[in-house]
Structures are given as structure tokens and as C-alpha cells.
Amino acid sequence: MTDTPNNLDTLRQRIDEIDNDILRLISARAECAKQVAEVKTKSDKGAVFYRPEREAQVLRRIMELNQGPLNSEEMARLFREIMSACLALEQPTKVAYLGPEGTFTQQAALKHFGQSAVSMPMAAIDEVFREVEAGAVNYGVVPVENSTEGVVSHTLDSFMDSSIRICGEVVLRIHHHLLVADTTLRDKVSRVYSHPQSLAQCRKWLDAHYPRAERVPVSSNAEAAKMIKGEWHSAAIAGDMAAKLYGLEKVAEKIEDRPDNSTRFLIIGSQHVPMSGEDKTSIVVAMRNQPGALHDLLEPFHRHSIDLTRLETRPSRTGVWNYVFFIDFKGHVDEPRVAAVLEEVRLRASELKVLGSYPVGVL
Numbered sequence: 001m002t003d004t005p006n007n008l009d010t011l012r013q014r015i016d017e018i019d020n021d022i023l024r025l026i027s028a029r030a031e032c033a034k035q036v037a038e039v040k041t042k043s044d045k046g047a048v049f050y051r052p053e054r055e056a057q058v059l060r061r062i063m064e065l066n067q068g069p070l071n072s073e074e075m076a077r078l079f080r081e082i083m084s085a086c087l088a089l090e091q092p093t094k095v096a097y098l099g100p101e102g103t104f105t106q107q108a109a110l111k112h113f114g115q116s117a118v119s120m121p122m123a124a125i126d127e128v129f130r131e132v133e134a135g136a137v138n139y140g141v142v143p144v145e146n147s148t149e150g151v152v153s154h155t156l157d158s159f160m161d162s163s164i165r166i167c168g169e170v171v172l173r174i175h176h177h178l179l180v181a182d183t184t185l186r187d188k189v190s191r192v193y194s195h196p197q198s199l200a201q202c203r204k205w206l207d208a209h210y211p212r213a214e215r216v217p218v219s220s221n222a223e224a225a226k227m228i229k230g231e232w233h234s235a236a237i238a239g240d241m242a243a244k245l246y247g248l249e250k251v252a253e254k255i256e257d258r259p260d261n262s263t264r265f266l267i268i269g270s271q272h273v274p275m276s277g278e279d280k281t282s283i284v285v286a287m288r289n290q291p292g293a294l295h296d297l298l299e300p301f302h303r304h305s306i307d308l309t310r311l312e313t314r315p316s317r318t319g320v321w322n323y324v325f326f327i328d329f330k331g332h333v334d335e336p337r338v339a340a341v342l343e344e345v346r347l348r349a350s351e352l353k354v355l356g357s358y359p360v361g362v363l
């Protein structure tokens, strides 16, 4: 086919017709979502509009059905936005995240809830927890582990004194850039600001390219991006969102030491999420400090062939029990075999708290 005006006209006409169909179908879908809202409101006084398990199923089904030419992730992203707009018709979702604006956590919040969610930056992880607990927002998004640097202990600690539940997870590929402002003297950079985790994730690159620059840890990489605006000798390490938000230029792109650098975030809220068909459960367990305690704790999982996906140890702050274990595993508390394991663990542990069962991250 040649690119003659005639061919182009015909193709564009065809695209217009398809767009008419898409428009009609999206509107019909949105109408349906509005009716779903009515059903939910009628059947339940404190109606919960956002349903993580259903959203995960919708996205997984689309990815399975997709035959190209768009790849499945791309297609799911489009449906993510359609669902986000449909959910906003039912009820605008308010989401608190670890700010300021431009952080990877905001990017994770938008990836998970779509652009129609109202996202609100908080200054600290415990503030995100407090806002969710107080009911000022519907959900919160907090980082929990990075593939290079490990656990975000502040997030785990926040679960210990809270009744908050985990409703979902989202994994984000993290790309760091070295950023400067238009006033920065690029060949005289003597200071690099970033979040301590980001500085750690780019340690080797900094050693090779800026061995003499002072590395200054600040509360977030968006904060770092903001700070360098008034300083001639400073650069920041941050991601795309922060670069765009503060109008900074990239001196070097993707400077993270590991190409597969990714961060896992948790969606926190107050609802119990039913099974989606592919779920994970997070628990926190306190054990008496005696020989074999960890073995006793893990043995039932092994016997019931339950896959552990993460095990984290934190010192207990109560002083009575020496250690608490954060455990993530495949499965849902409503599955009999998971319920059986938890019953056994409960007998062996001095304390057991289920933080939540939730769909394995789709996007």
C-alpha cells in the first residue's frame, strides 16, 4: 500500500469509524459502572466502591485475550485508565502517598489507580498511615522493598502499631537520572542530593563519575530535585516525574547500578479483599527467642507447599519478644490450606497478625 492521499483518507475515515465505536462502548461501560455504584450503595451502607480483586481480574483477562499488535502490558494500561475513569464516576478515589509531588511513590500510585484518582502527597510514611486510619483518604501508597537496597523498615514498623490492612501491591521499575537546573555549572558539580536509597542504588556510578562530589541524603528524590534549583554547584538524582515537575535537564540517564532495579509498593486501606485467583498474603509474627523458633515458624509452610515470597526480621519494640518476622506468601486467607497453616502458626507464635490478602500486582 502506498502512502497516497487517497489511502490516507480511507484509513483515517476507518479510524474515525472505529473511534465512534470505541466512544460508544466506553460510554456504555461507564453507564454500567454507574449502575454498579447504585447496587453497591443499596446493598451496603458503608459501600466500598473500589474492588482490587475485580480490577485485577479485569486486567488479567484483557492481557490473556489480547492478540496484538499492541502488547498486553500496553493494552492493560489503557484498560487501567478506562477503569480508573469508571471508578471515579462511582466515587472519586482519594489516595495519600509518600510525597512530595514527583516521587516514585506518586508514580506507583498513578500506575495502580490510574490518572482519575486524586493523589495527595504526605511528608512521611507514618502520615500516610495516619490519613488512611483517620478515614481522610480511601487508600495509601508506601514503598516497602527495593530490589537493590532491601526493605523500607519504616513501612514495616508502621504496621506494628496500626490496624491498617494491605489491599494491593505494585512494582515499579526504577530509573534514576542525574539532573541539573539551567543555572547549574555542569562541570563544577560538587554536591549530589538524593534520597539515601537512591544514592545507594547509584553508588558505583557516582564512584566512577563523581568520586569527589559530596553525597547529601535528603528526605526524597523529589525534594532533591527541588533543592538544586537555587544552587549552582549541585545536582540531584531523581526520576522522570521529578525531572518534569521541576523542569530539570538530564545529564546522564538510567544511572542505577543494576538494570533490573525495581521497588515494590503497598496499597494500604481498611477493607478485606476477596480472592482474585492469584493472591498473596502478608503476616507479621512474633516468636519467643528460643532455639529452633524460626524453623518452627516456617515448617508448616513447607509442609503445606506454600511458597514464601519474602521473609524479613525486625527487632520487636515491645521488649517482651525479641524478634518479629514479616512474611509474604502466595495464597489467600480464605483458602482452606492457607487458613490451616495460619492456625498452626498461631499455636506456635506468641503473636500473629494478618496484614492482608491481596491480588499479586498485575501491571
Ligand SMILES: C=C(O[C@@H]1C=C(C(=O)O)C=C[C@H]1O)C(=O)O
Pocket: 032, 033, 036, 049, 050, 051, 052, 054, 055, 058, 082, 083, 084, 086, 087, 090
Ligand atoms: C464496576 C465496578 O467497580 C469498580 C470499577 C471497576 C471497573 O471499571 O471495571 C472494577 C472494580 C471496581 O473498582 C465493579 O465492582 O464491578
